[in-house]
Amino acid sequence: MVVQVTSSDRDHHIYGMVYRAFIILVVALPILLQMSCIVILVKDWTADLIEPRRRFRLITLSIMVLFDLYWLFAEIINHYFYFKYFFHVITVSEILVLFFLIFRLIKTDNSFFELNKFPILKTQSISQTGDNDPLVLDLGKYMDQEKGYRQEKLSIGKLAKELSIQEYLLRRLINQKLGYRNFNDFVNQYRIEEAKYLLATTEMQILNISMEVGFSSIASFNRIFKNFVQTTPTSYRKAKQMEQSPQK
Numbered sequence: 478m479v480v481q482v483t484s485s486d487r488d489h490h491i492y493g494m495v496y497r498a499f500i501i502l503v504v505a506l507p508i509l510l511q512m513s514c515i516v517i518l519v520k521d522w523t524a525d526l527i528e529p530r531r532r533f534r535l536i537t538l539s540i541m542v543l544f545d546l547y548w549l550f551a552e553i554i555n556h557y558f559y560f561k562y563f564f565h566v567i568t569v570s571e572i573l574v575l576f577f578l579i580f581r582l583i584k585t586d587n588s589f590f591e592l593n594k595f596p597i598l599k600t601q602s603i604s605q606t607g608d609n610d611p612l613v614l615d616l617g618k619y620m621d622q623e624k625g626y627r628q629e630k631l632s633i634g635k636l637a638k639e640l641s642i643q644e645y646l647l648r649r650l651i652n653q654k655l656g657y658r659n660f661n662d663f664v665n666q667y668r669i670e671e672a673k674y675l676l677a678t679t680e681m682q683i684l685n686i687s688m689e690v691g692f693s694s695i696a697s698f699n700r701i702f703k704n705f706v707q708t709t710p711t712s713y714r715k716a717k718q719m720e721q722s723p724q725k
Contacts, residue, residue, distance in 0.1 A: 515541065523632060524660040526652035544570070612650055615640050626667035627691045633660045668692065669705045676710055677717040683710050 515538060525531050547570070619625040619639060628635070633651075637644040648660075657663040668690040675686045687698035702710050 521659065521661070523634070526648050526658055526660055526663075528648075610650075610654070612640070612642060612646065613654060615642075616647075616650065620667055624667075624671075626664050626671075627689070629691055629693050631664055631691065664691075665701050665705065669702055672698070672702060672710065673706065673713065676714040677721075683714075686710070 519534075519538070522531060522534055525534070619636075625631065625636065625639060633647060634644055637647045640647065651657050651660065651663050655663065671690045672686050675681055675689065676683070679686075681689070683698075684695050687695050690698075692698040692701070699709060702713075706713055708716070
């Protein structure tokens with residue numbers, strides 16, 4: 478028996494495939510967007526020194542997770558016990574969550590969003606600031622004298638343990654007394670300052686310098702060095718060599 482496939486059947490089949498692909502896209506796109514948001518929220522959360530922004534990230538992440546659990550639970554309940562206004566309730570819930578997040582954003586100032594603002598490098602060490610706070614002096618000793626910044630993947634938690642103080646106190650100290658918004662900026666200042674010295678005074682390979690001062694890869698070293706100094710390590714070394722060469 479030969480079954481003839483008409484053009485109408487083919488069109489219907491193609492339409493069905495396109496429709497299923499569209500449904501998959503509609504379902505997958507919000508999931509991918511939410512995963513991207515979670516990555517952004519979690520990224521550098523520990524290194525962020527601004528408490529209101531840290532709390533906002535945590536609250537937003539918690540809301541997203543709780544809403545997903547609520548939506549999943551509601552879907553299960555609606556599957557077994559049909560609820561006429563199910564989609565209306567979900568839509569209203571989404572609107573309420575959205576308005577809550579927008580309200581939180583409106584209440585913040587511009588500095589709240591400065592996630593990657595690099596500070597101007599300081600020419601003096603912490604111990605030379607004149608601050609007699611014991612915590613500041615201990616931090617200065619560890620960073621200036623013991624060169625603790627050379628420790629690869631140094632986190633604020635590790636540094637707090639080294640100084641035997643609570644993490645929130647160290648976070649507040651670096652932010653409010655030293656003026657840094659991000660812990661990585663604070664540590665990288667020291668690393669870049671030493672890297673500049675080594676580039677100008679030694680013949681060490683740039684890869685070795687990056688490892689010496691505490692960077693885990695040459696790529697991250699090059700990127701952060703350029704953000705701080707506005708030029709590449711190679712160009713910085715060449716410029717210093719030209720400055721030091723005798724004038725003819």
